[in-house]
Amino acid sequence: KPRILVVANQKGGVGKTTTAINLGTALAAIGERVMLIDLDPQGNASTGLGIDYASRQHSSYDVLVGNALIQNVAQNTYVPHLSIVPSTLDLLGFETETASEKDRVFRLRHALNNFISACEYEQEPSYTYFILDCPPAVNLLTMNAMVAAQAILVPLQCEFLAMEGLGQMLRTIEEVQSGPNPELQLHGIILTMYDSRNKLSSQVVEDVRDVMGKRVYKTVIPRNVRISEAPSHGKPVLLYDYKCLGSQAYLQLASEVIQREKSF
Amino acid sequence: KPRILVVANQKGGVGKTTTAINLGTALAAIGERVMLIDLDPQGNASTGLGIDYASRQHSSYDVLVGNALIQNVAQNTYVPHLSIVPSTLDLLGFETETASEKDRVFRLRHALNNFISACEYEQEPSYTYFILDCPPAVNLLTMNAMVAAQAILVPLQCEFLAMEGLGQMLRTIEEVQSGPNPELQLHGIILTMYDSRNKLSSQVVEDVRDVMGKRVYKTVIPRNVRISEAPSHGKPVLLYDYKCLGSQAYLQLASEVIQREKSF
Numbered sequence: 001k002p003r004i005l006v007v008a009n010q011k012g013g014v015g016k017t018t019t020a021i022n023l024g025t026a027l028a029a030i031g032e033r034v035m036l037i038d039l040d041p042q043g044n045a046s047t048g049l050g051i052d053y054a055s056r057q058h059s060s061y062d063v064l065v066g067n068a069l070i071q072n073v074a075q076n077t078y079v080p081h082l083s084i085v086p087s088t089l090d091l092l093g094f095e096t097e098t099a100s101e102k103d104r105v106f107r108l109r110h111a112l113n114n115f116i117s118a119c120e121y122e123q124e125p126s127y128t129y130f131i132l133d134c135p136p137a138v139n140l141l142t143m144n145a146m147v148a149a150q151a152i153l154v155p156l157q158c159e160f161l162a163m164e165g166l167g168q169m170l171r172t173i174e175e176v177q178s179g180p181n182p183e184l185q186l187h188g189i190i191l192t193m194y195d196s197r198n199k200l201s202s203q204v205v206e207d208v209r210d211v212m213g214k215r216v217y218k219t220v221i222p223r224n225v226r227i228s229e230a231p232s233h234g235k236p237v238l239l240y241d242y243k244c245l246g247s248q249a250y251l252q253l254a255s256e257v258i259q260r261e262k263s264f
Numbered sequence: 265k266p267r268i269l270v271v272a273n274q275k276g277g278v279g280k281t282t283t284a285i286n287l288g289t290a291l292a293a294i295g296e297r298v299m300l301i302d303l304d305p306q307g308n309a310s311t312g313l314g315i316d317y318a319s320r321q322h323s324s325y326d327v328l329v330g331n332a333l334i335q336n337v338a339q340n341t342y343v344p345h346l347s348i349v350p351s352t353l354d355l356l357g358f359e360t361e362t363a364s365e366k367d368r369v370f371r372l373r374h375a376l377n378n379f380i381s382a383c384e385y386e387q388e389p390s391y392t393y394f395i396l397d398c399p400p401a402v403n404l405l406t407m408n409a410m411v412a413a414q415a416i417l418v419p420l421q422c423e424f425l426a427m428e429g430l431g432q433m434l435r436t437i438e439e440v441q442s443g444p445n446p447e448l449q450l451h452g453i454i455l456t457m458y459d460s461r462n463k464l465s466s467q468v469v470e471d472v473r474d475v476m477g478k479r480v481y482k483t484v485i486p487r488n489v490r491i492s493e494a495p496s497h498g499k500p501v502l503l504y505d506y507k508c509l510g511s512q513a514y515l516q517l518a519s520e521v522i523q524r525e526k527s528f
């Protein structure tokens with residue numbers, strides 16, 4: 001059965017999209033078949049994988065409102081084994097357009113279940129990982145992702161204000177677990193944008209490890225300029241500059257994620 | 265008549281809260297009476313000004329749903345002339361709780377108008393500036409702020425992905441101008457987290473100035489570790505470390521904002 005992982009944190013700019021793109025790329029590089037689903041109206045994951053606006057006629061919005069099936073919307077990226085359901089600004093309308101619908105928080109879960117069954121029925125090669133990128137909010141889009149997923153990865157910037165939001169994120173996970181998705185598990189907390197010149201960074205790492213213990217991945221993603229340059233080339237940093245510290249850290253994170261997968 | 269400025273950008277982590285806090289502090293430092301209104305459920309502006317959770321019994325949520333008046337919710341900060349309407353996670357419920365109300369996008373505008381009239385009537389000292397901090401989304405909270413405000417400041421991180429969101433933000437401003445708030449003007453775009461060691465930063469500055477011209481402030485806020493340390497002390501960087509590059513840049517920005525105010 002394929003694994004559905006959601007990358008979420010309502011705090012903005014903490015590395016959700018960068019993590020979704022590069023974790024997806026690393027898993028694809030070792031032969032897993034991965035589909036990224038971009039649920040952020042900003043469409044940064046789609047841009048970061050080189051999907052320009054003109055080729056997003058069909059998007060995650062169409063899947064959520066029931067206009068299209070995942071198999072008709074997913075497109076290849078030039079990363080082998082990695083495909084994407086891109087996003088557009090249409091997603092901004094999803095919450096109000098479905099205000100009266102009872103099942104609205106299950107839309108993505110149902111669409112994914114239908115797609116997975118269709119793959120089995122058609123004996124198509126199935127995906128082994130779905131990775132869901134979320135907007136910086138606890139809204140219907142993020143809820144859809146958390147209800148569809150089996151596990152959640154929470155990127156956490158090594159900054160004081162980002163720590164403050166962690167408590168809120170953990171409460172939201174508990175609400176989803178005691179509500180629409182009891183099987184959702186915390187996969188782990190990823191420390192991002194660690195700046196070794198900044199003593200605040202190491203203080204945050206220490207504080208978060210103290211409180212969260214093993215729920216924090218050992219790998220820490222450093223602040224690395226090559227990571228922020230990669231999206232302007234429409235490429236994951238793993239393809240843009242394989243040898244840089246940023247890429248090495250995401251490869252290490254991927255192997256740690258796979259290690260943890262064994263225990264789920 | 266008091267000026268109502270909104271600080272917004274749906275891209276996350278670009279420096280909205282940092283700008284709202286430090287611009288507010290700088291304006292207060294030169295004698296203006298400033299009220300900050302925190303409209304982000306994360307409550308980072310409230311935390312950054314030292315308001316702990318225990319003292320947020322009354323918040324911006326109560327103002328928006330009509331449970332309380334601004335004068336009963338605003339509290340002093342230890343920055344002279346700067347008060348704040350703090351926020352709590354209650355704000356997460358605002359959008360669904362008012363789903364059927366016609367006037368929901370005008371709630372903040374009406375509350376501010378009532379407060380300003382009450383000050384005049386009671387001959388209380390009036391505020392000269394209101395600064396509204398927004399969550400990273402184009403949602404009902406941000407819309408309330410954009411409908412209440414006379415001018416908008418858009419912080420823009422010197423990163424490729426942040427540039428992509430600028431077009432969306434400008435379109436949102438146009439929609440508000442042709443809809444509920446024709447008087448909303450673009451005050452300016454603030455370039456933030458400029459990293460002189462990173463050639464991408466200077467590329468972004470050049471590109472944004474090419475496209476946006478005079479709408480971009482001359483002042484560029486550098487990436488500066490003292491800025492990210494300040495919130496953990498519950499202080500604006502202007503009080504935490506007056507001499508650092510970050511503080512100097514925000515003081516320069518404040519004087520540029522005041523300069524522009526003369527032409528509005």
Ligand SMILES: Nc1ncnc2c1ncn2[C@@H]1O[C@H](COP(=O)(O)OP(=O)(O)OP(=O)(O)O)[C@@H](O)[C@H]1O
Nearest residue numbers: 012013014015016017018136222223224228276423
């Ligand atoms: N480790 C890193 N080092 C340097 N820059 C990084 C790193 N990770 C991400 N960035 C850059 O920081 C910015 C924010 O990252 P990203 O967009 O991935 O965060 P996000 O959480 O997805 O943001 P949003 O909340 O807007 O969705 C981007 O411009 C990205 O290129």
Ligand SMILES: Nc1ncnc2c1ncn2[C@@H]1O[C@H](COP(=O)(O)OP(=O)(O)OP(=O)(O)O)[C@@H](O)[C@H]1O
Nearest residue numbers: 012159276277278279280281282400486487488492
């Ligand atoms: N010029 C700067 N130099 C260094 N760090 C900064 C700077 N400006 C902001 N920061 C830090 O970067 C992080 C993001 O800034 P901030 O929280 O102000 O952005 P925001 O746009 O309000 O985020 P959100 O979208 O979550 O509301 C914070 O941890 C802040 O302390």
Ligand SMILES: [Mg+2]
Nearest residue numbers: 016017040044
């Ligand atoms: Mg993102």
Ligand SMILES: [Mg+2]
Nearest residue numbers: 280281304308
């Ligand atoms: Mg903020």
